[in-house]
Amino acid sequence: MLTYIDFFCGAGGSSSGAAAVPGVRPVLAANHWDRAITSHAENFPDTDHFTGDLHDADVARFPAADLFWASPECPKWSNARGKRRDFDKQPDLFGETLPDAATDRSRALMWDVPRYLDSTRRRGRPVMAGVVENVIDVRAWDLWQTWREDIRGLGYDTRLIALNSMHARPVTTTWAPQSRDRLYLAYWHRSLGRAPDWGKWLRPRAWCPVCEEAVDAIQAFKNPRRDMGRYRQQYVYRCPRVACRNTVVEPDARPAAAAIDWTLPAERIGDRAKPLATATLNRIRAGLAKYGAPLLTPAGGTWRTDAEPVTIPMPTRTTRENDGLAVPPLLVPVEGRDGKYATPATSPLRTQTARNETGLAWLPYLIPLRGGGDKERARPVTDALTTVTASGNHHGLVTAPGFTPQEATLLVPYYGNGTARPADAPLGALTTRDRYALVTGTLPEVDDVRFRMLEPAEIGRAMAFADTYRVLGNKREKVRQYGNAVTPPVAEILVSALVEAVTGTSLDREGNAR
Template sequence: MSLRSTVYFAGWGGDSLGWEEVPGIELRLAANHNPVCVEVHTLNFPDAEHLPPGDVEAIDLATLPYTELFWASPACPAWTDAKGRKRYFDKSNQYTLLSDDELGTVIEDPAEARSRGLVEQIPRYLRAMAGRGTPVLAGVMENVIQCRRWDQWDRWLRAIESIGPGYETRVIALNSMHAVPRRCLPAPQSRDRLYVAYWLKSLGRRPDWDKWLRPKAWCPTCDRVVDAVQSWKQPGIDMGRYGARHGQYVYRCPAKSCRFQIVEPFTVPAAAAIDWSLDPGEKIGERARPLAAATMERIRIGLAKFAGESFLTPAGGTWRADPTALSAPMPARTTRESDGLVVPPLIVQTSKRADLTARSTGQPLPTQTTRRELAVAIPPFITSLRGGGSRKTARHVGEPLGTFSARGFHHGLVQPPGSTAVVEQLAGTREQLLVPYYRTGLARPLTEPMGTLTTRDRHGLLGIDPDRILAECTFRMLEPDEIRAGMAFPPTYIPIGDKRTQAAGYGNAVTPPVPEVIGCALVEAITGEPIERTAA
């Protein structure tokens, strides 16, 4: 059975990429106000019809072809906290208590109010199709999680449920790094988003959400891989961020035998999105234009946390400060360049006769011979170039990236020295090492016992200067292809424009694995035919 789809606010095409990987879905029509986005979408989806760039509110719905499915991703900036502005859309009945001027009135940008009003285009479209006697069978609305705080949310959701023969709805909180696709690339990025799925009641079937939305996780108590269950920390909450410490929900093992232990779903690390063949960037201490003080502080935090490994560091904005290890998912992508790659070096001997031990630049060099046998290897972590909650965070490259946003490059790759001792220096435990003079001895941090004392003076005290270590790190911004990979777009995807245009396009997009898994659940409910969870 072929199911045709219309996509509103098609943007850079992430939703269409995921939608098209669902068996039976055919992309028929796409609409967007931005000419650049329409051009990119046309290049990558040449078989779909594209409306001329323009206001979706002005579309004559009577002239549109009917499609069984409808995906819409209304503009998110007017909802998100990332802008760092006061929010009123969740308190419209309290405006006089929250006024911006002496008269007790709220001063709000009309463009932002209009942007939020774009969510009303979804029930408008559904009513138009139902009024023609051809109701949409199912669809999805995607947005940022703050949209759920809208004081008109319940009215809006009821409006959808009451259209035509009636719809059932499901509000879904899903982080992109936990979407387990069939055919799409997985997302090496932590990106919390809101999805509202709806389907006709008259279908007589409901989507199997457990099949498509539960990520795999390792339960250490049960000693096996399980299908993790989403668990909200507070009763009555249905939207928020993932996280055991700062989030609103976690994942648990479904087994009673382990008392539903909290588990961590498997994720793809940020390292999967980094192009290691690229130049690691300039040494921080040799940059003609010094990094901003806030960025330097973020890198110091990352070094304290991940010394010996590269990391991403925030480099702009107001909402994130923690560095990110490259073993973790990327922070969520925005439309700005907001992360730099910081790379502290290791010294590696290339001679065949040399031992295999690499040294950090916090240790003395091995004996220099008459040959050119020493190389600098660069291991990395990720830091976000934003403020706010990102100001003091870093991520390992083995974790997913933080969220990419629509305002550019906010991720930097940082690389710190690899000695365990250096980690402790930078973490503030000590700023010195005890160095033995005898041949077989190893330098020790002052937090460890001294080596054996003999009758001779065999120990020296070595001071470490964290600022010099920082100056030796390299730093560069993530390139558009790395942002593309962080958004789980395939290498074959065709972008246009300069780096900033591409960063904005990818950062505004939907990560393809999410529409794929939600689409599979909806298509199963429509057709009554099961879809294999794993593609052949």
């Protein structure tokens, strides 16, 4: 059994992923926020917990462990607060550098990692392997190379990893339906005499359209001199086969829709006691015109601008609630900054911050007019129609009056095992009998769209926490804990690679991930 310590543990995302690896036992979790420690302890009652400022703690008194995970505070490194960060120290008008206290603290916390590693080395019980997690912007820190060499000087080899959570292919934990770019520095002690098999754990499955088969994709930076960045912006994935000239491929990922509870009610925008901001309404209008599917929409003060469909993973979760779900459905930004757009819920969620800044809006819906058990089962126009009978028209379409006609046309099969499809999609097999009906409708006025914010449980699913995992506190505290967390599937695959290196034993790669 390998012991595991988690610094800056938050609510326990990294611990959850590590604990899912066979033979790993969390023995200590440390964090400065008592609410996060309470949540962690609720889920890991047999683990010791330390509440306090780790930078001021005597780490030499902490137990030594085989594995060590650390996620130093990231806000002062990140661009998620709406402005770009330059980590090379910038002088003021008088030529002096005066960083604020919070920035100094974020940087100081990074040094707590080699400080703990050195303390265990001095006790003759060195950590065998570990991971440091942070936002990718920390790579621009002016002391990055010095800090990394400090770890290497303590007897470790290192591997810098750029990984988006939606591409982590877990064995036990849940896939993350969220696009979350993070930096991971993995390290392992040279005395092991072997390195982790990173290719086994870091190559996502993807379909190569040229080879016409599923492959284990390889990461490729657009600029070969770079070693860190965001998916699609700085790097892509390619097919490993030279026969197709290493075609760019899209790895498997889970859509944001997987995290959304579609049973939760939403209020009609025109009935809201507090009207939505003009910018938010404009984003919804633009999204309605562009998409016919659910959207996740940026609502926080971040650099992300586009709403996205729920059929692809969510964007990064942060400590603020900054995504809403809009129907057709649209995800709509609700903060006041310009430059943001509604997106379909078929895309990944964007970065989650500590504020509730994204709304969800709904399309028109169909209502049955017959009696019986189906009379209260309204359904969206994108669903199949209920049974068409010979006794009369039993379907009503709820739409907005006076909306400029923009056709929402569906072909609906009469038979029971078929599904509705857009009129511009290929028609199903035609037989000698009349099998299809044409259903048309119009998109609603914005006031008739239903709108709500994402709930903490949905944000938790976007972060790939199991539904059984308990995060405590009020809504605001839950969002903050989720947004600060590490997605469990990433911790699982990175720790799995390190465990193999430490033990020399191969772990199952496929398993039964959900």
